[in-house]
Amino acid sequence: MTDFAMIKAAAARAKGRVRRTPLLNSPTLDRLAGRHVFVKAECLQHTGSFKLRGAWSAISGLDPSEKSSGVIAVSSGNHAQGIALATHAHKVRAVILMPSDAPAQKIENTRTLGAEVVLYDRAQDDRDTLSHQLCAERGLTMISPYDHPLVIAGQGTVGIEIAEQARELGIQAARVLVPCGGGGLTSGIALALQSLAPDMIVHPCEPSGFDDAIRSLNSGKIERNQRSSGSICDAILTPSPGKITFPIMQRLCQPGVAVTDNECLRAMALAFSWLKIVIEPGGAVALAAALFHGQSFGQDDLIVVASGGNVETALFQRALAQKI
Amino acid sequence: MTDFAMIKAAAARAKGRVRRTPLLNSPTLDRLAGRHVFVKAECLQHTGSFKLRGAWSAISGLDPSEKSSGVIAVSSGNHAQGIALATHAHKVRAVILMPSDAPAQKIENTRTLGAEVVLYDRAQDDRDTLSHQLCAERGLTMISPYDHPLVIAGQGTVGIEIAEQARELGIQAARVLVPCGGGGLTSGIALALQSLAPDMIVHPCEPSGFDDAIRSLNSGKIERNQRSSGSICDAILTPSPGKITFPIMQRLCQPGVAVTDNECLRAMALAFSWLKIVIEPGGAVALAAALFHGQSFGQDDLIVVASGGNVETALFQRALAQKI
Numbered sequence: 001m002t003d004f005a006m007i008k009a010a011a012a013r014a015k016g017r018v019r020r021t022p023l024l025n026s027p028t029l030d031r032l033a034g035r036h037v038f039v040k041a042e043c044l045q046h047t048g049s050f051k052l053r054g055a056w057s058a059i060s061g062l063d064p065s066e067k068s069s070g071v072i073a074v075s076s077g078n079h080a081q082g083i084a085l086a087t088h089a090h091k092v093r094a095v096i097l098m099p100s101d102a103p104a105q106k107i108e109n110t111r112t113l114g115a116e117v118v119l120y121d122r123a124q125d126d127r128d129t130l131s132h133q134l135c136a137e138r139g140l141t142m143i144s145p146y147d148h149p150l151v152i153a154g155q156g157t158v159g160i161e162i163a164e165q166a167r168e169l170g171i172q173a174a175r176v177l178v179p180c181g182g183g184g185l186t187s188g189i190a191l192a193l194q195s196l197a198p199d200m201i202v203h204p205c206e207p208s209g210f211d212d213a214i215r216s217l218n219s220g221k222i223e224r225n226q227r228s229s230g231s232i233c234d235a236i237l238t239p240s241p242g243k244i245t246f247p248i249m250q251r252l253c254q255p256g257v258a259v260t261d262n263e264c265l266r267a268m269a270l271a272f273s274w275l276k277i278v279i280e281p282g283g284a285v286a287l288a289a290a291l292f293h294g295q296s297f298g299q300d301d302l303i304v305v306a307s308g309g310n311v312e313t314a315l316f317q318r319a320l321a322q323k324i
Numbered sequence: 325m326t327d328f329a330m331i332k333a334a335a336a337r338a339k340g341r342v343r344r345t346p347l348l349n350s351p352t353l354d355r356l357a358g359r360h361v362f363v364k365a366e367c368l369q370h371t372g373s374f375k376l377r378g379a380w381s382a383i384s385g386l387d388p389s390e391k392s393s394g395v396i397a398v399s400s401g402n403h404a405q406g407i408a409l410a411t412h413a414h415k416v417r418a419v420i421l422m423p424s425d426a427p428a429q430k431i432e433n434t435r436t437l438g439a440e441v442v443l444y445d446r447a448q449d450d451r452d453t454l455s456h457q458l459c460a461e462r463g464l465t466m467i468s469p470y471d472h473p474l475v476i477a478g479q480g481t482v483g484i485e486i487a488e489q490a491r492e493l494g495i496q497a498a499r500v501l502v503p504c505g506g507g508g509l510t511s512g513i514a515l516a517l518q519s520l521a522p523d524m525i526v527h528p529c530e531p532s533g534f535d536d537a538i539r540s541l542n543s544g545k546i547e548r549n550q551r552s553s554g555s556i557c558d559a560i561l562t563p564s565p566g567k568i569t570f571p572i573m574q575r576l577c578q579p580g581v582a583v584t585d586n587e588c589l590r591a592m593a594l595a596f597s598w599l600k601i602v603i604e605p606g607g608a609v610a611l612a613a614a615l616f617h618g619q620s621f622g623q624d625d626l627i628v629v630a631s632g633g634n635v636e637t638a639l640f641q642r643a644l645a646q647k648i
Contacts, residue, residue, distance in 0.1 A: 016492070022346055022368060027436070043600040044346060044365075112351070168340070272640070276367040276633030278600040309600030313644050316596070320637050 002149045002248070004195040007156035007188065010057035014157060017089065018053050019045050023165040023303070026274035029291065036301040037290050038169070040162055041277050043309025047081040047113075049235070049283070050158055050307050051145070054184055055082030057154025058143045059090050067092050072140040074131050076102040078235055078308055079145035084113035095140060097131050103312060146184030147242035155185040159192025162303055166197065173199035174301040177286035180204030180213045180256065181236035183245030185307060190252035200303070203296075204249065204256035205286040207233040207264070213241045213249065214256035222246055232261045232315060235282035235308055257296050263288040268319035271306065280311035281319075326473045326572070328519040331480035331512065334381035338481060341413065342377050343369050347489040347627070350598035353615065360625040361614050362493070364486055365601050367633025371405040371437075373559070373607070374482055374631050375469070378508055379406030381478025382467045383414050391416050396464040398455050400426040402559055402632055403469035408437035419464060421455050427636060470508030471566030479509040483516025486627055490521065497523035498625040501610035504528035504537045504580065505560035507569030509631060514576035524627070527620075528573065528580035529610040531557040531588070537565045537573065538580035546570050556585045556639060559606035559632055581620050587612040592643035595630065604635035605643075 024039045042050040059071065070093030073083040080096045087094035094115040098107055099122045111117050120130055135142055144151060162176065176193065178186045183204070190202040204213045210231055215223040224240040231237060241249060259267075264281045267288035271279050279287065286304045289296070311319075348363045366374040383395065394417030397407045404420045411418035418439040422431055423446045435441050444454055459466055468475065486500065500517065502510045507528070514526040528537045534555055539547040548564040555561060565573065583591075588605045591612035595603050603611065610628040613620070635643075 019346065019348075022343065024343075024368060041368075044348060048600055269637075272602055273637070276372055276602040278596055278602065313593075313597070317641060317644055320641060 002152040002156065002188070002191060004191060006149065006153040007160060007192050010150065010153040011157040011160055013060040014053065014056050014154070018056055018157065020161055021045055023162070023169070024275045024277065028274045029270060032270070033290050033294050033302065035294065035299060038303045039271070039275055039287060040158060040303065040305045042158065042305060042307050043277055043279050043283055047078070047085050048308055048310040049078040049082070050155060050185055051078040051082035052085060053157050054151035054154035055079065055086040055143070058148060058150040059083070059086040059092055061150045062092065062141065066141045069139040069141070070094060071143050072097065072131060072134055073143045073145065074127060075145055076234070077106040078310060080106065080110045080115070081113060083143060084110045084115035088114035095134060095138070097127065097134065106310065146182030147244045149244065152184050152188045152245065154188070156188030156192040158185065158305060159189035160196065162189065163193060163196035166303065171301060174303045175297045176200050176202045176303045177205050177289050178202060178305045179236055179283055179285045179307040180206050181238040181282070183213055183241040183249050185305065186213070186253060187245040187248035189305070191248060194252055202253045204253060205289040206236065206256060206258050207231040207285060208258045208260050210237050211256065211258040212239065214258055216241050216246060217250060217253060217255060220250070233264060233282035233285060235280060236285065257289040257293045259285050259288040259292065263292045265319040265322045266324050267291055268316065269322045269324045272320060277306065278309040278311065278316065279306045280308045281315065283308035326476040326480065326512070326515060328515060330473065330477040331484060331516050334474065334477040335481040335484055337384040338377065338380050338478070342380055342481065344485055345369055347486070347493070348599045348601065352598045353594060356594070357614050357618050357626065359618065359623060362627045363595070363599060363611060364482060364627065364629045365599070366482060366629060366631050367601055367603050367607055371402070371409050372632055372634040373402040373406070374479060374509055375402040375406035376409060377481050378475035378478035379403065379410040379467070382472060382474040383407070383410040383416055385474045386416065386465065390465045393463040393465070394418060395467050396421065396455060396458055397467045397469065398451060399469055400558070401430040402634060404430065404434040404439070405437060407467060408434045408439035412438035419458060419462070421451065421458065430634065470506030471568045473568065476508050476512045476569065478512070480512030480516040482509065482629060483513035484520065486513065487517060487520035490627065495625060498627045499621045500524050500526045500627045501529050501613050502526060502629045503560055503607055503609045503631045504530050505562040505606070507537055507565040507573055509629065510537070510577060511569040511572035513629070515572060518576055526577045528577060529613040530560065530580060530582050531555040531609060532582045532584050534561050535580065535582040536563065538582055540565050540570060541574060541577060541579060544574070557588060557606035557609060559604060560609065581613040581617050583609050583612040583617065587616045589643040589646045590648050591615055592640065593646045593648045596644060601630065602633040602635065602640065603630045604632045605639065607632035
């Protein structure tokens with residue numbers, strides 16, 4: 001099970017290969033939120049999202065026989081690119097199962113990074129059957145995008161950096177708001193901060209209508225979303241928290257906050273204007289929570305993870321057209 | 325006169341107040357340029373441009389009597405905001421003379437940061453007469469946006485970071501492409517690299533039709549632009565290189581490269597897609613030179629400064645609409 005030692009080890013393996021992303025802030029965002037808001041810009045990570053961290057951790061932690069037979073991952077975008085980059089660097093074969101309606105650019109990026117992409121039809125094919133079949137036929141190791149101890153450890157390296165960067169800025173206590181899909185990033189950060197900055201409290205943030213983690217934390221058991229699509233926050237529309245991630249979140253996280261698609265678009269526009277970064281909708285849920293749901297977090301300073309920036313131009317233009 | 329010791333001293337005074345901005349890269353940009361391209365993202369600096377560095381250096385370097393009587397600066401945008409932030413932090417009074425047709429947001433930002441803004445009419449008023457009058461009447465110290473030894477020293481701290489970050493990435497030799505207005509950033513970086521990384525060669529980059537520095541380096545004397553407006557690269561449309569900056573550039577820089585407005589827009593769109601950063605047109609000239617004028621730089625790796633990100637939404641939308 002993932003612990004702080006595994007996160008430190010993942011950070012050591014990632015040195016020089018995963019970017020230490022900056023912690024940004026703006027007086028205007030502070031004014032809007034009525035407190036200090038710091039933004040951990042993981043959109044500036046290689047491949048445009050934090051997913052590289054978990055992928056790098058998992059691939060660099062494979063044993064020699066797993067390395068030689070290769071891995072498989074299922075993803076429509078960010079995890080796919082993280083796995084593709086990490087396997088390419090480690091000379092490990094990667095098969096990525098992607099839905100045929102995934103954004104063309106994400107499919108192309110994954111291929112360009114050197115992975116073999118196998119497309120499936122969301123309507124006709126059963127993803128799990130297909131992936132297990134490929135696993136068995138080719139002797140591949142499955143790398144889950146979140147429910148995997150080494151992936152969680154990799155995402156936890158964001159927490160190490162947050163603790164270090166907050167210390168440099170003189171921040172002791174804060175609420176740490178994290179975009180939450182399957183919970184790999186949220187649980188990894190919570191584990192790192194438990195060891196390094198116990199006065200920092202982690203809250204998962206989700207899109208309204210896809211608040212499975214929030215409801216699971218409230219009810220004490222894993223809850224599922226009713227829908228699997230219907231939000232612009234495509235990167236974090238996971239059906240439910242993971243079997244490994246949920247107990248960690250249950251132990252370490254405080255209640256989550258849900259935000260609307262429109263709040264995400266406005267947060268994206270504000271990050272464009274005041275931080276000069278590009279955030280994708282799913283990567284903006286925590287910033288939206290900080291800016292528009294501050295009452296959920298007392299008067300505390302907020303540290304927000306902007307988890308990714310892989311947004312299509314047309315959708316970003318929609319964000320820029322928002323009245324902010 | 326600015327030397328490396330002054331740059332190091334400026335870096336020491338700026339510690340914790342000026343951001344160490346990341347050096348970013350993308351396999352796609354590398355492919356487009358046919359070599360490694362690294363982007364020093366000064367658009368992520370506080371106030372959205374590198375100008376804070378020079379302003380911080382100058383204000384933190386004032387003597388006590390200058391500090392108590394205050395400063396004046398003339399600027400339509402980025403220098404204004406840098407001076408406003410630096411004076412506010414040092415509790416120094418600042419008067420900023422801005423053209424009345426400067427972008428409303430830049431005027432508002434400068435005021436919000438605590439400076440007194442005095443507007444002048446570009447058509448009717450003589451800027452220099454006005455500023456000298458204000459200087460004399462109020463006993464203010466003038467802080468030039470580029471022709472000032474401490475300002476050059478502050479901008480030179482970008483060069484220190486480039487040298488350090490390049491070393492971390494194992495880069496020994498490279499061409500360093502710098503957006504050039506009055507030459508403060510270009511000459512500061514050149515001075516720092518002369519001491520820290522003598523195999524790095526600095527080239528100024530300018531908008532076509534506003535290539536005063538390029539022509540001055542070619543002719544060996546200070547040349548002026550014929551026009552003072554007519555490019556979207558508003559931040560770097562300075563009439564000529566400075567009296568202090570030009571001799572430094574002449575001694576240390578290699579020939580410059582001019583790029584079109586359209587190339588800047590395409591560079592902005594590519595930085596959006598592949599680096600997830602927002603660059604303003606004037607801040608994108610060096611990236612445009614790297615991507616579209618690579619033949620000017622042999623086969624060497626390129627380090628590009630993205631000097632600012634203060635771009636109006638409508639203009640950024642225009643960049644996103646480019647065919648790239």
